[in-house]
Amino acid sequence: MVQSEQIGTSKNRIYKELRRSIIMGHSIAGERLDVEDLAQRYKTSVTPVRDALQMLSQEELVSIKPRSGYFVTRITLKELRDMLELRKILEIAAIEQAALCITQEQINQLKQVHAGYTGDDDEAYDRYIDENWRFHYLLAEASGNHELALTLGKLLDRLARFMVLRHAGKSLANSHSRIIEALEANHLPATRETLLDELDATQDAILDGVIQEEAAFWHLNENKTVHKQPKEVA
Numbered sequence: 001m002v003q004s005e006q007i008g009t010s011k012n013r014i015y016k017e018l019r020r021s022i023i024m025g026h027s028i029a030g031e032r033l034d035v036e037d038l039a040q041r042y043k044t045s046v047t048p049v050r051d052a053l054q055m056l057s058q059e060e061l062v063s064i065k066p067r068s069g070y071f072v073t074r075i076t077l078k079e080l081r082d083m084l085e086l087r088k089i090l091e092i093a094a095i096e097q098a099a100l101c102i103t104q105e106q107i108n109q110l111k112q113v114h115a116g117y118t119g120d121d122d123e124a125y126d127r128y129i130d131e132n133w134r135f136h137y138l139l140a141e142a143s144g145n146h147e148l149a150l151t152l153g154k155l156l157d158r159l160a161r162f163m164v165l166r167h168a169g170k171s172l173a174n175s176h177s178r179i180i181e182a183l184e185a186n187h188l189p190a191t192r193e194t195l196l197d198e199l200d201a202t203q204d205a206i207l208d209g210v211i212q213e214e215a216a217f218w219h220l221n222e223n224k225t226v227h228k229q230p231k232e233v234a
Contacts, residue, residue: 165209
C-alpha cells in the first residue's frame with residue numbers, strides 16, 4: 001500500500017511538472033520524452049513516468065507512437081484554427097444557456113476563481129492557465145449540459161500551451177469581472193458580448209504569436225496566409 005501511494009504521488013508530481021513544461025514552452029513540439037531519462041531526473045522508477053505520460057496523452061499534450069516512444073504533440077495551423085473556432089462555438093452556446101439558469105452558488109464559484117488571478121509575472125501566468133480553465137469550465141457547467149462542459153474542458157487542455165501567448169494581464173481579469181456582473185444582472189446580451197470579445201482577443205493573440213514564431217516558414221500577405229503544406233506549429 002505504501003509503495004502504491006508513493007507511485008501515485010510521484011505520478012502526479014511528474015504529470016504536473018511535465019504539463020507545465022509543455023504549456024510554458026520549455027518542452028518543444030515533437031520533442032521525444034525518454035522514459036528512462038525522466039525516471040533518472042525525477043529519481044523514481046519508470047512506472048510513474050509512464051503513468052504521467054499516459055495522463056498527458058489523454059489531454060493530447062503527449063503523443064504515444066508504437067515502437068518509437070512518447071513525444072510532445074504537434075498540431076498544424078489548420079488544426080489550431082479549428083480548435084479555436086470550436087471553442088468559440090461551445091462557449092457561446094454554454095453561456096447563452098447559463099445566463100438563463102445559473103444559480104447564485106455557481107456565480108459565487110466564478111467569483112472565487114476570478115479572485116485568485118492577480119499580477120502579470122511568470123508565476124501569475126502559470127497560475128492563470130489553471131484558473132482560466134476553471135473559470136470557463138464552470139461557465140460551461142452552469143449551462144446544465146455536463147457533456148458540453150466535458151468537451152470544452154478537454155479542448156481547453158489541448159489549447160493550454162497556446163494560452164500563454166495571450167499576455168492579457170488586467171484586461172482578462174476585467175473581462176471575467178464583467179461576465180460575472182452581467183450574469184448577476186441577468187443581462188444576456190452583455191454577457192455574450194463580453195465573452196465573445198475575450199474569445200476573439202485570445203484567438204487573435206494566439207494566431208499572431210504562432211505565426212510570428214514560425215515566420216520563416218510562412219508567406220504572408222494582407223488577406224491570408226499561404227503555405228504549400230500543413231505546418232506543424234506545436
